[in-house]
Amino acid sequence: MDEGLMKTYGRAAEVFVGGHGAVLTDSTGAEYLDFLAGIAVSALGHGHAELTRALRDQVGKVVHLSNLFRHPYTEQVATRLCALTDMAAAFFTNSGTEAMECAMKLARKAMAVRGTPERTSFVALEGGFHGRSLGALSLTWSEKYRKPFQPLQQVSWVAPEDTAALARVLERERPAALVLEPIQGEGGIRALSTEFLRAARELCNATGTLLIHDEIQSGCGRTGRFLAAQHAGVTPDIVTLAKPIAAGLPMGACLCVPALADTFQKGEHGSTFAGGPLVCRAALVFLDEIDRGLLGAVQDRGRQLHDGLLALQRELPIVREVRGRGLMLGLRLHHSAEAVQKELYRRHLMVNCTAGDVLRIVPPYVVTSAQVDRALQILASVLQQFPAQPVEKS
Numbered sequence: 592m593d594e595g596l597m598k599t600y601g602r603a604a605e606v607f608v609g610g611h612g613a614v615l616t617d618s619t620g621a622e623y624l625d626f627l628a629g630i631a632v633s634a635l636g637h638g639h640a641e642l643t644r645a646l647r648d649q650v651g652k653v654v655h656l657s658n659l660f661r662h663p664y665t666e667q668v669a670t671r672l673c674a675l676t677d678m679a680a681a682f683f684t685n686s687g688t689e690a691m692e693c694a695m696k697l698a699r700k701a702m703a704v705r706g707t708p709e710r711t712s713f714v715a716l717e718g719g720f721h722g723r724s725l726g727a728l729s730l731t732w733s734e735k736y737r738k739p740f741q742p743l744q745q746v747s748w749v750a751p752e753d754t755a756a757l758a759r760v761l762e763r764e765r766p767a768a769l770v771l772e773p774i775q776g777e778g779g780i781r782a783l784s785t786e787f788l789r790a791a792r793e794l795c796n797a798t799g800t801l802l803i804h805d806e807i808q809s810g811c812g813r814t815g816r817f818l819a820a821q822h823a824g825v826t827p828d829i830v831t832l833a834k835p836i837a838a839g840l841p842m843g844a845c846l847c848v849p850a851l852a853d854t855f856q857k858g859e860h861g862s863t864f865a866g867g868p869l870v871c872r873a874a875l876v877f878l879d880e881i882d883r884g885l886l887g888a889v890q891d892r893g894r895q896l897h898d899g900l901l902a903l904q905r906e907l908p909i910v911r912e913v914r915g916r917g918l919m920l921g922l923r924l925h926h927s928a929e930a931v932q933k934e935l936y937r938r939h940l941m942v943n944c945t946a947g948d949v950l951r952i953v954p955p956y957v958v959t960s961a962q963v964d965r966a967l968q969i970l971a972s973v974l975q976q977f978p979a980q981p982v983e984k985s
């Protein structure tokens with residue numbers, strides 16, 4: 592089944608050939624409710640009419656140029672993203688991981704510019720996930736992912752919500768930056784409290800540490816605001832975005848505040864493909880949908896789904912906790928989430944599991960009210976089949 596591929600993924604057997612909105616169709620014509628959206632990516636769903644039109648048009652004009660030449664869209668996307676995030680400058684990438692690499696290099700260079708080049712380390716949070724390249728992997732908490740590739744960049748870890756420990760580590764280590772996800776995605780849809788996010792900001796200010804928010808999963812409107820940290824009124828120095836930003840095409844961005852905007856000099860960072868005409872055209876379709884009020888739909892469908900999950904928690908002992916915000920939701924179970932996820936998939940509802948016991952539910956922003964009701968029905972009927980039992984953490 593995986594002939595010719597490195598064995599990094601365990602994939603389902605079905606072959607998917609099409610879709611519309613939050614529905615995917617396999618090669619036999621069977622339909623699935625897509626509440627995973629390609630791991631929190633396909634915000635506009637599948638077969639989006641305006642995206643299709645814009646991409647067809649762009650393919651017939653120019654697909655690739657490199658960053659040595661201008662096209663009409665890079666600067667438009669950059670300025671619109673800066674306005675939405677309160678940032679001053681963007682560097683485009685092809686993935687979330689690359690956005691994290693850019694953020695790490697930017698923080699290290701900023702320390703050198705400030706005259707503190709010895710500040711090369713990072714502090715990150717237990718449970719965090721930031722990617723799998725050597726830099727981003729250093730920040731990623733899971734021992735399982737990091738161990739085969741040591742030694743990595745020096746990183747110290749702090750438990751989420753432990754403000755006192757964070758204060759001690761920042762004071763002692765004087766790192767280049769603190770890196771955190773306002774809502775940990777792979778860590779089990781775990782939201783950091785407003786208090787902790789604000790305390791982290793203040794501690795970074797007090798110790799001259801840069802604050803990097805990884806909003807690759809929580810950003811671009813998934814929680815109902817453009818950035819999850821906007822719910823807490825916290826602005827980082829650097830923010831990374833990716834996943835839905837170009838409605839399914841590979842794109843990421845690292846954005847920074849005015850004080851950091853001139854940190855990189857010519858040649859100090861780069862990418863052949865990033866920010867090209869095709870992905871930027873797709874990003875503009877996504878940003879236009881946001882301007883037309885898509886985040887209102889995220890809030891409404893998010894509330895409907897959240898309420899429905901809370902009702903399941905009241906009825907079914909297997910449900911331990913409802914987590915997350917907007918359309919970034921998690922259902923923590925008293926059971927391994929993998930077995931439940933497999934049964935949900937058999938019933939044609941796509942979700943996945945994180946942190947061993949959490950079902951991650953991240954549908955397209957265009958999911959309909961009827962589709963949310965249908966997903967809740969499938970969840971209820973499948974969860975009823977499983978007894979509550981203790982879970983071994985992965």
Ligand SMILES: Cc1ncc(COP(=O)(O)O)c(C=O)c1O
Binds near residue numbers: 630687722723776805
């Ligand atoms: C919070 C977070 N950071 C970074 C990444 C890595 O992004 P990518 O897979 O696009 O390289 C992910 C991917 O899941 C993520 O969720």
